[in-house]
Amino acid sequence: GESVGLHLPTLSVQEGDNSIINCAYSNSASDYFIWYKQESGKGPQFIIDIRSNMDKRQGQRVTVLLNKTVKHLSLQIAATQPGDSAVYFCAENSLPGGGADGLTFGKGTHLIIQP
């Protein structure tokens, strides 16, 4: 079965507000996590990643938080803009020690921006 999942299939936020997208994973051996953004008809676009030796990582307008105790991952998007409308996926590579294995994806959360 799938080891990575999302709490909500759809999230609607007002433009300018902050968005928080959540992800739960079940494999405690997972050591690398990625967030992707997918627009309609396109391939996923890399947003940010985090390794299991970190709790937090920040990028431009985005922050990823990792809570290994409860196996929870979140993506925070600051000052949400219309261009942020997309489906967001979390993914994990659970191969210990690294290696070019495939990723396990969650089902995705559709972020809708209200004007």
Next chain:
Amino acid sequence: DGGITQSPKYLFRKEGQNVTLSCEQNLNHDAMYWYRQDPGQGLRLIYYSQIVNDFQKGDIAEGYSVSREKKESFPLTVTSAQKNPTAFYLCASSPFSNQPQHFGDGTRLSIL
């Protein structure tokens, strides 16, 4: 401009036919991957290759085949044995060992 190119963007298959989806990358990445995406679903791994002339089955390899004769190319064949081939197919690549995967813009396969 470096990236991953998938072709064609749309593909139609008749019953009993094999079809091949193209994936080319000029990122000089060692690893390449094929995923399948069904509506409202996440991506599922079909095959991956860490190096030329070597590839491994993913979670849903049945009915598919691949080859990796060149570093930059990783074509996927959807055979007639794949009974439910209608899906969005995505190719990705990454440098070896736990690095972000970069995706192409996909091929949408439908059955006539």
